[in-house]
Amino acid sequence: GQNIDQPTEMTATEGAIVQINCTYQTSGFNGLFWYQQHAGEAPTFLSYNVLDGLEEKGRFSSFLSRSKGYSYLLLKELQMKDSASYLCAVPPGTDSNYQLIWGAGTKLIIKP
Amino acid sequence: DAGVTQSPTHLIKTRGQQVTLRCSPKSGHDTVSWYQQALGQGPQFIFQYYEEEERQRGNFPDRFSGHQFPNYSSELNVNALLLGDSALYLCASRKSFGTVYNEQFFGPGTRLTVL
Numbered sequence: 267g268q269n270i271d272q273p274t275e276m277t278a279t280e281g282a283i284v285q286i287n288c289t290y291q292t293s294g295f296n297g298l299f300w301y302q303q304h305a306g307e308a309p310t311f312l313s314y315n316v317l318d319g320l321e322e323k324g325r326f327s328s329f330l331s332r333s334k335g336y337s338y339l340l341l342k343e344l345q346m347k348d349s350a351s352y353l354c355a356v357p358p359g360t361d362s363n364y365q366l367i368w369g370a371g372t373k374l375i376i377k378p
Numbered sequence: 379d380a381g382v383t384q385s386p387t388h389l390i391k392t393r394g395q396q397v398t399l400r401c402s403p404k405s406g407h408d409t410v411s412w413y414q415q416a417l418g419q420g421p422q423f424i425f426q427y428y429e430e431e432e433r434q435r436g437n438f439p440d441r442f443s444g445h446q447f448p449n450y451s452s453e454l455n456v457n458a459l460l461l462g463d464s465a466l467y468l469c470a471s472r473k474s475f476g477t478v479y480n481e482q483f484f485g486p487g488t489r490l491t492v493l
Contacts, residue, residue, distance in 0.1 A: 270420075299481075308382075308468055308484035309421070353420050365411055365434055366482070368420030 270369035288354030382485035403471030410452040
């Protein structure tokens, strides 16, 4: 079957670093997406990884290990506005044009 | 350049009623997907439209139907509403080809409450 697991909730302090993990099981693989979603709003794209390794984009970085079925999103210099849910998503097959399968999301709470 | 737009923003219906939600894709996009997102959950894929046809469908009953128009806009119809249909309904659009990866752009969503 196909499955995505993420922690339900995490808490971190403003200015700190936090790592949000995601493990997945799919019949094929064609990349992994991370989206940010503020409460009551639509998801917004953060990153896409298709090759192993770390991709850095400003304060956010995303890592992928295809052999382990594992990814993480690293957020540095946390700001209060980073309080949101972070969703991991993968296409279910080998065709990237199909719909995504989503994790339930990790709710990140930032404290002053 | 307008992004994905959805209407209405909020909607309240009673059990058994029917509802129609609307979506206009981002300029240049021709493929529209609909998702249902219950509180505290990730989005669940309902179906995807391309060239005015349903191309992919998730695990949703026939009460959920859709349509895509020649201008690429789309509608989601839900018949015989149940309390469990209360959710945020998201529309996402993308180009069918010519992109390096399948990045979808989401609309703001329609919050449907069934009483």
